[in-house]
Amino acid sequence: xxDYIENADRLRYVNHSFRxxxxxxxxxxxPVYTQDIAPAGCLQIKLLRSPYANAIIEEIDTSAAxxxxxxxxxxxxxxxxxxxxRFTEAGQTYPEPSPRDRLVLDRHMRHVGDIxxxxxADTVQNAEKAMKLIxxxxxxxxxxxxxxxxxxxxxxxxPEENWEALSDVGADRKRNLCAHDACGxxxxxxxxxxxxxxxxxxxxxxxVHQMYMEPLNAFCTKDAFGRLVIVSSTQIVxxxxxxxxxxxxIPSSKIRVIKPRIGGGFGAKQTSVCEVYPAFVTWKTGKPSxxxxxxxxxxxxxxxxxxxxxxxxxxxxxxxxxKAIDLYTLSNTGAYGEHGPTTVGLSGHKSIPLYHTKVWxxxxxxxxxxxxxxGAYRGYGAPQGLFAVESAVNEFSHRIGRDPVDVRLMNxxxxxxxxxxxxxxxxxSSRLRECLLHTARMADWKERYPSWKxxxxxxxxxxxxxxxxxxxxGSAINNVDVGSATLKLEEGGSYTLxxxxxxxxxxxxxxxxxxxxxxxxxxxxxxxxxxADTDLSPYDSGSxxxxxxxxxxxxxMRAAKELRTNIIRIGxxxxxxxxxxxxxxxxxxxxxxxxxxxxxxxxxxxxxxxxAKSTGGNNIPVVVTATNSSxxxxxxxxxxxxxxETDLETGESRCVNYYxxxxxxxxVSPALARVQAEGGILQGIGMSLYEDINYSKDGSMVxxxxxxxxxxxxxxxxxxxxxxxxxxxxxxPYGAKSIxxxxxxxxxxxxxxxxxxxxxxxxxxxxxxxxxIAMAAAGCGEP
Amino acid sequence: xxxxxxxNGKDIADTIRPDELLIDFLRSHGCPSVKRGCETxxxxxxxxxxxGKAVLSCGILAARCExxxxxxxxxxxxxxxxxxxxxxxxxxxxxxxxxxxLIMACIAMFRENPHPADEEIREYLSGNLCxxxxxxxxxxxxxxxxxxxxxxxx
Numbered sequence: 001x002x003d004y005i006e007n008a009d010r011l012r013y014v015n016h017s018f019r020x021x022x023x024x025x026x027x028x029x030x031p032v033y034t035q036d037i038a039p040a041g042c043l044q045i046k047l048l049r050s051p052y053a054n055a056i057i058e059e060i061d062t063s064a065a066x067x068x069x070x071x072x073x074x075x076x077x078x079x080x081x082x083x084x085x086r087f088t089e090a091g092q093t094y095p096e097p098s099p100r101d102r103l104v105l106d107r108h109m110r111h112v113g114d115i116x117x118x119x120x121a122d123t124v125q126n127a128e129k130a131m132k133l134i135x136x137x138x139x140x141x142x143x144x145x146x147x148x149x150x151x152x153x154x155x156x157x158x159p160e161e162n163w164e165a166l167s168d169v170g171a172d173r174k175r176n177l178c179a180h181d182a183c184g185x186x187x188x189x190x191x192x193x194x195x196x197x198x199x200x201x202x203x204x205x206x207x208v209h210q211m212y213m214e215p216l217n218a219f220c221t222k223d224a225f226g227r228l229v230i231v232s233s234t235q236i237v238x239x240x241x242x243x244x245x246x247x248x249x250i251p252s253s254k255i256r257v258i259k260p261r262i263g264g265g266f267g268a269k270q271t272s273v274c275e276v277y278p279a280f281v282t283w284k285t286g287k288p289s290x291x292x293x294x295x296x297x298x299x300x301x302x303x304x305x306x307x308x309x310x311x312x313x314x315x316x317x318x319x320x321x322x323k324a325i326d327l328y329t330l331s332n333t334g335a336y337g338e339h340g341p342t343t344v345g346l347s348g349h350k351s352i353p354l355y356h357t358k359v360w361x362x363x364x365x366x367x368x369x370x371x372x373x374x375g376a377y378r379g380y381g382a383p384q385g386l387f388a389v390e391s392a393v394n395e396f397s398h399r400i401g402r403d404p405v406d407v408r409l410m411n412x413x414x415x416x417x418x419x420x421x422x423x424x425x426x427x428x429s430s431r432l433r434e435c436l437l438h439t440a441r442m443a444d445w446k447e448r449y450p451s452w453k454x455x456x457x458x459x460x461x462x463x464x465x466x467x468x469x470x471x472x473x474g475s476a477i478n479n480v481d482v483g484s485a486t487l488k489l490e491e492g493g494s495y496t497l498x499x500x501x502x503x504x505x506x507x508x509x510x511x512x513x514x515x516x517x518x519x520x521x522x523x524x525x526x527x528x529x530x531x532a533d534t535d536l537s538p539y540d541s542g543s544x545x546x547x548x549x550x551x552x553x554x555x556x557m558r559a560a561k562e563l564r565t566n567i568i569r570i571g572x573x574x575x576x577x578x579x580x581x582x583x584x585x586x587x588x589x590x591x592x593x594x595x596x597x598x599x600x601x602x603x604x605x606x607x608x609x610x611x612a613k614s615t616g617g618n619n620i621p622v623v624v625t626a627t628n629s630s631x632x633x634x635x636x637x638x639x640x641x642x643x644x645e646t647d648l649e650t651g652e653s654r655c656v657n658y659y660x661x662x663x664x665x666x667x668v669s670p671a672l673a674r675v676q677a678e679g680g681i682l683q684g685i686g687m688s689l690y691e692d693i694n695y696s697k698d699g700s701m702v703x704x705x706x707x708x709x710x711x712x713x714x715x716x717x718x719x720x721x722x723x724x725x726x727x728x729x730x731x732x733p734y735g736a737k738s739i740x741x742x743x744x745x746x747x748x749x750x751x752x753x754x755x756x757x758x759x760x761x762x763x764x765x766x767x768x769x770x771x772x773i774a775m776a777a778a779g780c781g782e783p
Numbered sequence: 784x785x786x787x788x789x790x791n792g793k794d795i796a797d798t799i800r801p802d803e804l805l806i807d808f809l810r811s812h813g814c815p816s817v818k819r820g821c822e823t824x825x826x827x828x829x830x831x832x833x834x835g836k837a838v839l840s841c842g843i844l845a846a847r848c849e850x851x852x853x854x855x856x857x858x859x860x861x862x863x864x865x866x867x868x869x870x871x872x873x874x875x876x877x878x879x880x881x882x883x884x885l886i887m888a889c890i891a892m893f894r895e896n897p898h899p900a901d902e903e904i905r906e907y908l909s910g911n912l913c914x915x916x917x918x919x920x921x922x923x924x925x926x927x928x929x930x931x932x933x934x935x936x937x
Binding site for chain 1: 800815816817818819820821822823825826828855856857860863864867868870871872873874875876877878879880881882883886904905906908909910911912913914915916917918919920
């Protein structure tokens with residue numbers, strides 16, 4: 001379905017699939033990740049964690065711990081001025097919307113796993129041994145463990161005066177309120193009263209874990225100038241620099257942050273969860289140090305998805321017209337506010353604008369509790385909000401007895417429309433209608449919806465059922481995010497592309513090289529990618545908010561065009577012809593005057609000679625930097641249909657087929673875009689059917705290991721069928737929008753509706769576990 | 784305690800802690816391909832071969848490997864390039880952190896079953912988690928590799 005891409009037949013690199021430029025190093029297991037390149041002899045850091053959800057450290061005695069051989073230092077709250085300015089770990093543009101509510105070491109423990117001490121020793125074993133010898137006397141306080149009662153609770157999670165919100169996000173720490181917002185258009189109560197049908201439901205999603213395969217880790221050394229050099233598995237080198245500088249109370253000029261290859265991030269590494277500890281240890285001791293989080297620490301004290309509860313009231317007419325959508329989202333940010341104020345916005349602003357309803361309202365509260373801090377996870381708040389709103393649209397369709405596909409075709413926003421709930425932006429490019437129709441065809445919806453029975457080879461009869469969801473996301477944060485690229489012509493005629501964004505395994509370095517290669521008409525091998533490194537890379541917000549292809553991609557395009565112009569200028573000088581009469585074909589600059597002028601000659605000069613000229617007697621820059629920000633954030637769109645196979649007796653449900661069509665604009669690499677879609681869809685299925693986070697009464701997490709936290713394995717998924725319906729987004733590079741996040745958004749509502757079509761019960765809390773499905777199928781009440 | 788472990792064809796003699804895991808021994812003896820993604824033997828990223836069979840190096844004490852042949856991806860570079868290349872053609876290696884373990888498991892699978900069906904592949908590799916790919920591209924790559932090998936071997 002690639003017919004919409006302008007000049008598609010003339011593109012040689014963009015819209016073509018290449019092996020990732022780092023593929024060979026990765027598949028042969030070369031040492032390219034942070035842990036692999038840490039210098040020998042780093043102090044090993046272990047963190048002493050609070051066993052209580054809310055407590056004050058009365059006394060902490062490190063004398064026995066310090067006697068363990070090999071222990072270099074043990075730090076406690078005594079080593080941090082409790083009145084210094086606080087910091088946030090959230091990777092966000094300054095001034096961060098997330099409140100500054102942390103100290104490196106705080107006397108107040110706010111969740112089970114909060115950090116009471118830092119131990120640095122020669123080996124992990126000695127650090128652990130010392131950690132066990134630290135004696136702590138806690139004053140145990142009553143915690144806030146029900147996020148429904150957090151607002152205006154008598155227990156205040158952040159009573160301290162040096163808590164600070166740099167941005168106006170409606171926060172009020174004395175009310176446990178991390179953020180509040182309310183917006184809308186039209187008279188919502190009147191519109192609901194005038195509707196034939198009102199779906200009034202509450203939906204709930206949990207604090208699921210990203211489960212990037214490479215655990216959070218970083219190491220820190222000092223350079224020849226006494227500056228801290230932090231090497232980290234991060235998506236946000238520049239934000240890490242600011243966060244660590246604030247945490248340590250030192251100038252950011254004293255810090256350099258480098259990211260090597262990253263073993264997955266999915267948003268988790270958009271929060272500087274672990275970097276501050278080695279930075280603190282190396283700053284204090286002057287010695288290199290390293291921290292590697294265990295998987296348990298990643299799950300219980302990483303930065304999981306915000307648990308949200310969404311109350312939807314959707315009003316519509318019997319003919320299928322949606323008249324009004326009212327959404328209230330309550331978000332649980334946990335003990336600290338990382339990404340709290342911003343994730344919640346997506347639950348409404350990336351769900352309501354799918355439909356051109358004139359009347360809508362979206363209100364939200366983000367509350368502090370004594371659970372581990374939430375953070376960023378692919379989709380941010382959109383998977384939560386889309387689960388709620390898309391489920392409500394499905395429930396509305398059932399109530400009026402209409403096909404959910406037809407109801408959506410009547411109500412979806414079309415290209416050219418203003419989207420009031422999407423900050424009033426115009427829908428600049430959308431093939432959502434084609435996505436929906438095509439996906440329905442892929443799934444043979446008309447013939448097979450809603451369900452049918454299949455008897456397997458094992459003699460067991462299972463129900464197959466279909467469920468549908470639409471989704472939208474954004475492409476970068478408009479008027480905030482900045483993407484940049486520096487492109488250098490090197491001696492010999494090759495190029496270096498310096499980037500500040502982060503390829504976390506997605507292939508960003510590859511597709512950005514493709515864009516440069518397209519403009520410079522050169523083979524991919526001629527482009528070397530370098531980054532990210534705060535000392536070397538041009539400023540880039542980092543890789544999050546679906547920004548890299550759309551935003552940094554256009555910066556690469558601009559840098560490449562400018563470098564191309566300068567190459568022609570040098571070439572024109574060398575052959576002594578006016579610049580306007582010359583052109584560049586990737587290997588040479590040649591005299592290419594228009595035919596009518598009749599002055600064409602065969603004069604030309606090779607790129608090799610131009611590059612040589614750039615190193616001697618040259619005043620034309622062959623190092624160019626381009627920066628790109630966007631006033632709009634054009635949404636990618638998607639339709640997804642889950643086909644579940646459910647054993648109603650055991651409740652076991654498996655996604656045997658998932659059908660999806662994505663409008664991400666031009667896929668720069670169709671192969672890598674497909675993998676993004678497939679990977680995101682399976683993460684969404686995991687959130688829908690398997691991945692669960694629960695807490696004990698004391699506030700400690702139950703599913704605290706990879707053994708208990710169940711992510712989909714190979715046998716858990718059948719086939720994921722992905723097609724593309726590319727629109728042409730004029731503001732993106734070669735028509736591209738984003739793909740990284742929208743792909744996780746459809747499975748929750750699609751799976752919930754497929755389960756309803758299988759067993760007649762509606763799952764409004766995720767995940768829908770086998771035991772819940774079996775109970776619902778047996779008629780044991782609402783799930 | 785002292786052990787001698789044969790790693791990729793070479794005997795390595797060293798002093799180890801009694802509770803040292805094979806993964807840590809290997810990573811500290813020139814085998815950075817062996818990855819730790821969990822501590823509970825669930826993710827498969829640390830898969831190596833012990834006497835030719837796939838095992839999880841995070842679940843085996845180094846002390847128990849005395850006299851055994853351990854193979855890591857460092858010892859199977861040509862196979863890694865070949866099988867991994869088919870996966871990479873689909874973009875299926877993605878972040879690459881699970882790739883060494885996955886490829887080690889694939890090599891072991893093909894030794895046991897040269898012509899696995901899709902369900903057999905899913906089952907054999909079920910202990911090798913990947914969070915990036917959704918497994919589809921890896922399956923396409925493995926299928927393409929099988930087709931290539933069958934064509935090559937007539």
